[in-house]
Amino acid sequence: MKQKTMRIKLNSRSIFFGFAALSASLFFSCGNTGTKNEVKTEKVEEPAEATAPTAQELSFRDKEGKVLQLSTLKGKVVFINFWATWCPPCIHELPSIDQLKQSLKDNNDIVFLLVDVDGDMEKSSAFMAENKYDLPLYIAEGDIPAEFLGQSIPTTVILDKAGKIVERLEGSRDYGAPEIKKALEDIASGS
Structure with missing residues (x-):
């Protein structure tokens, strides 16, 4: 019974992410260059430097x-979207994220x-207000680990209830x- 439940979970997730990939209207992204929150990239076999926070330590600041x-x-379940106001593919997907x-x-x-x-909280807040999006806006407190954000945006990361x-x-x-x-x-729901 446990295997059957596991198979259902995997199928739901596979359907979700397969559909997301198939329904993508643009398969390109902007380079994530020169931002304040530069990504630390290290080879897997080398020990990680203490400067890059782990997923559990990652924190964000809101406009307040x-x-x-x-x-x-x-x-x-946490839906994290990394974006910028100057990135056309980021701007393109925001209406559908707002709808979701x-x-x-x-x-x-x-x-x-x-x-x-x-x-730049001021600039991104103004952008959200101008476009009438009701999306919770944050900026990263410190560096963003490479497991979350590589070298391009937009990037969306979805975490399960276990983080x-x-x-x-x-x-x-x-x-x-x-x-x-x-x-x-x-x-x-865990199904």
């Missing part, structure tokens, strides 16, 4: 200055974090499809 540590979100968030607004088990990689990465997607996607909403709900 409140710091949110990623580890406090265990028990929730609105469709899940009553689900307290799913949290959205939109992280401006430039760290483990279940998917990392680079490039613009259409997140407005009903199948994506259902897949996130399935991850949140």
Whole structure:
């Protein structure tokens, strides 16, 4: 019975991420160069330097200055989108992320974090307000580990309730499809 349940979980996730990949309207991304939050890249066989935080230590600051540590979100599915106001593919996918968030607004088990990689809260807040997006905006407190953000944006990372990465997607996607909403709900419910 346990294997059957596991197979169902994998199938739901596979369907979700397969659909996300197929429904991508743009398969390109912007280079993540010269941002305040530079990514530390190291070879796997070498020990990690102490300067790059682990996923559990990663934290973000909102426009009110409140710091949110990623580890406090265990028990929730976390949808993190790394973006910038100057990145056309990032801008292209924001309406569908806003639509997805609105469709899940009553689900307290799913949290959205939109992280401006430039760290310019004033500029990104103005952009969100101008476009009437109701998306929770953050900037990273310190460096972003390479397991979250590589060399391009947009990048979306989805964490399960245990805080483990279940998917990392680079490039613009259409997140407005009903199948994506259902897949996130399935991850949140554990099915």
